[in-house]
Amino acid sequence: MSDIAEYERRIAFALERIGRGVEALKQREAMQAKAAQSAAQQTEPEAAEAELPPVPEPPPEVVADPAEVAELKAALAAEQEANAQLSERVRAIREKQDTTLGAMERKYGAAVRAQEAAFKEVAALKQANAALVAANRKLMDEGVAFSDEALMAELQSLRAARDGESTELEQIIAGLDPIIEAASREEGTDA
Secondary structure, three states, X not given: OHHHHHHHHHHHHHHHHHHHHHHHHHHHHHHHHHHHHHHHHHOOOHHHHHHOOOOOXXXXXXXXXXXXXXXXHHHHHHHHHHHXXXXXXXXXXXXXXXXXXXXXXXXHHHHHHHHHHHHHXXXXXXXXXXXXXXXXXXXXXXXOOOOHHHHHHHHHHHHHHHHHHHHHHHHHHHHHHHHHHHHHHHHHHHO
């Protein structure tokens, strides 16, 4: 960031110097126009000359130093090159940000989908557990050793638990994939 501030300072300084040079040129042109106008008035008859106030003598002509002009042009070219480099850096940073943002959005989407799946599994587990509790109460109330409802509730509970474990394993594997890929790339660069 300090490089950018330095470039901005240098560009501002160069533009200020160029502005001063332009102002000096404008003043010189204005003086030349006044001098031409006064010369035209001097060629008019003597009567017109008596009516007009005397024309002040123009100040000495400001001449731009060729070395200073060359220096200003070189400074301007250097600042334009620095500006082009900064623009390229900004473009590269924006591309990197866009790429990073895209990757983060994809990860966020995957996390949201995983969270939704987890919520569904939790709901299924709650439902299976509620069915187990109901079946167990019925067993206790009736004194029956086995019932179809109890077996179905237990089967549902086991299936929901297995689905939950399966989803958890998929999430672990998804988390390990980038680490494995990075290790593979490191081995490829070491070889």
